[in-house]
Amino acid sequence: MDSKSMMELTKELDAEFDNLVNNCMTSGAIDLNLYQEYDVKRGLRDSAGKGVLTGLTEISDVVGFQVVDGVKEPADGKLYYQGYDVKQLVGSDPQKRFAFEEATYLLLFGRLPNETEFKVFREILASLQELSGPFVRDVIMKAPSENLMNGLMKSVLTLYSYDSCPDDISVANVLRQSLQLIAKLPLIAVYSYHAYRHFTFAESLVIKQPKNEYCTAENILYMLRPNGKFTPLEARVLDAALVLHAEHGGGNNSTFTNHVVTSSGTDTYSAVAASIASLKGPRHGGANLKVQQMFDDLRANCTDTTDDDQVRGYLSKVLNREAFDKSGLIYGMGHAVYTLSDPREVVLKSLAEKLAEEKGLRQDFELYDRVETISADLLQKNRHVLKPVCANVDFYSGFVYTMLGIPREMFTPLFAISRIAGWSAHRLEELVNRGKIIRPAYKYVGHHRRFTERSKRK
Structure with missing residues (x-):
């Protein structure tokens, strides 16, 4: 086939594809008045914008109003992690470190750790954060994507293949997997960024191993920056930001996604990848x-x-x-x-x-x-x-x-690095309580039609 015929064929196929798009738009359009007629809670929100109650949780409480004499009135917002005001968890001490790690312990285990418990918890996270050379080379470095969230999903899903019992959804095994992902996700995100900049813009590729004595925020700044240096205030601010993004109730899109996927009985890596996919959207994490x-x-x-x-x-x-x-x-x-x-x-x-x-x-x-x-x-x-x-x-x-000098490509991955603490807590809560598979209903508003053989269709 000559080039002219190929061009004509391409135009013809483009036109046919446009027809398919139009058919899709026409077929998929639903009369919006039907949502009101059938009292459908679109987006799982009522007519006043309040979320439909779909579950129970002890992990966090989001308070946006107060009730006075039975009437809802505006109020300064409050956010509680396992009953503690998040402002207290962040703290006012400018030298405070490891606030994110402490908040993570609280979200997972329902109480604040004492000094011994926290020391052991930090040691566990430090022992789990390293990524093997073959994983960095064969997974992170190959085909890096411009949107790092896709790289995070790819890496998290691939970790399934490195797990000796990936489909075991016992609480003990899921906790092990969760701690590994909490520890490794900062490295995956930073290494994915460096790989993308190196292979796309020919920038120098420097992969640093995290330091065990550093908190998550310090390690992120250390691994991101060429000279690895940062001020105490910079680390403190990033540490606080991680705490503030770690959890926000069970109804936010990515956490609810985790509940839904977890309720099907799937593995931890698939559940976390699904949450990352949700968080990637510009209406949520972007x-x-x-x-x-x-x-x-x-x-x-x-x-x-x-x-x-x-x-x-x-x-x-x-x-x-x-x-x-x-x-x-x-x-x-x-x-x-x-x-x-x-x-x-x-x-x-x-x-x-x-x-x-x-x-x-x-x-x-x-x-x-x-x-x-x-x-x-x-x-x-x-x-x-x-x-x-x-x-x-x-x-x-x-x-x-x-x-803080953090590149924009890292903005949403930073959200994931912190929110995985909340996702993990909610996944464990779903498993501990052995909830039913989450399956809301959709009202059918189409029409039943008689089937006609293809040869007789117009």
Whole structure:
């Protein structure tokens, strides 16, 4: 076949594929009024936006309002891990280390460790974190992906082949697997980043072994940076960020995914890979990256970012789908549960301010604060929302990571590195309680039709 005929064939196939796309769009479209007619809780949320109750948990409590005389009223948000306020777990000591490891112990075992228990727990994690040379060479280094979350999924699924009893879902075995994944995921993420930059942009490839005496946050900074150096405040801020992202109730998308997949009786690696796949989505774990991109666009379109009127004008255009990605969303603003404040954002904002002072980036911090204030006002007025609108944890997390010199490719993997603590706790809780397979119902709204032989179809 000559090249002309091949081009004609390609055009013909492209046209046929377009027809298939149109058929898919037509076939898949459901009348949205039917959701109301059948009282379907779309997205497992009721008409007021409240999550449908699908399970019970003791792992964490997300509180966004208070009840006064039987009436729900806005309140400053609270987040509890196994009954403890997350703000206390992060702590106020600027020299505090291993807050993430302590929070992980708490999430998994339901109580805070004493000094001896914590020392043993740290030693266990340190003994499990190393990755073998063949695994790094044959799995991480081969075909690295631009989106590191895919690399994380690939590596986690491949670890199944390195496990002598991967399908054993006894609590003892799943706990062993969970601790291994918690210990190894920081290395997988950092090594995946270095492999991607090396093979895509010909950057130097330096793979460092973690240090046993370092906490997770310190090891991430050490392995990421060419010189391996960091300040105590930098490590402290990242450690706190890991704590704040470690858990957020059983109903968030990636944790609920873990519950659903775990309830089928599948292996740990598949359950964690499914959670990573969920977290990859820009509606979930990728939101902080969208915040950073939005601020890039704001700076490009405002000649003076200290001018409230200019910033307000830009944000109004964002809401009117005239600026940035035309979605009408001010990323990092609003939350499904929190009303007056997101406790994670409150802590992270305070740490961001301290880090900005150390980095000489006070003006950048003030811009974030300005956008937060103006956005809350605009959303309240323009969207006629029934509850106050606060910034969520994603608003400042990307800014913090940027000040720490963490590349944007690592933003969502960092979320996974911390949230795997919560995923593991919820998987174990699902197994301990021997829950039924999670199987919600879908209402059929199509039509039954008579079958016709292919030769007789028009």
